[in-house]
Amino acid sequence: MRNLPYILILTFLISCGIDKPKIHPQIIVEANVLRSYDTLTTYQDTTLHKAFDVKLSIINQSDVPVSFWIMTCSWDENFIINNDYIRFLGWGCLSNYPRLKRLNSHSRLDLKASVIKYDFTRYQPIKTTKFGLIFIDSISCKKTRDYDNIIGDKSKLDKIIWSNPIYLNEKR
Numbered sequence: 001m002r003n004l005p006y007i008l009i010l011t012f013l014i015s016c017g018i019d020k021p022k023i024h025p026q027i028i029v030e031a032n033v034l035r036s037y038d039t040l041t042t043y044q045d046t047t048l049h050k051a052f053d054v055k056l057s058i059i060n061q062s063d064v065p066v067s068f069w070i071m072t073c074s075w076d077e078n079f080i081i082n083n084d085y086i087r088f089l090g091w092g093c094l095s096n097y098p099r100l101k102r103l104n105s106h107s108r109l110d111l112k113a114s115v116i117k118y119d120f121t122r123y124q125p126i127k128t129t130k131f132g133l134i135f136i137d138s139i140s141c142k143k144t145r146d147y148d149n150i151i152g153d154k155s156k157l158d159k160i161i162w163s164n165p166i167y168l169n170e171k172r
Helices: 004-016 144-152
Strands: 027-040 048-060 066-071 079-081 086-088 098-103 107-117 131-134 160-162
Touching: 027 107, 027 131, 027 160, 048 131, 079 086, 098 107, 098 144
Parallel strands: none
Antiparallel strands: 027 048, 048 107, 066 098, 079 131, 086 107, 131 160
């Protein structure tokens, strides 16, 4: 009975160290540049910008399947970029909704997109570009409404898996 307070304090200290769920260490995001080209965009201005086609691969290196939520068409909503001079270029889409994607053991999901590079932004000195997958698993998200609540509230984005760095500093 005399040791009960010590046991309670020890239990409390141990439980405080486990405040965030760990991201599955066997899920990685791989980024690759497919090609670069000049493009004229009207997103924020109408000047010539450098664009890049990229492939983002979500790879399950584990021995068990993994499920996560991702949009059927605008899957770029599930990604953040580590600098302010690279943006996804939009694409057309007929049907767009969140879905639970199952990635089997030792398999990958390849996603292709175009990104645009702006030459003059505040944080231009950042040399590399990384893409962060906002990993929304089937434990924290049970329904479509849960997905919207998590993706829309930036404070709930606690599971981000960053890609390898790529260099998109090519000048026109």
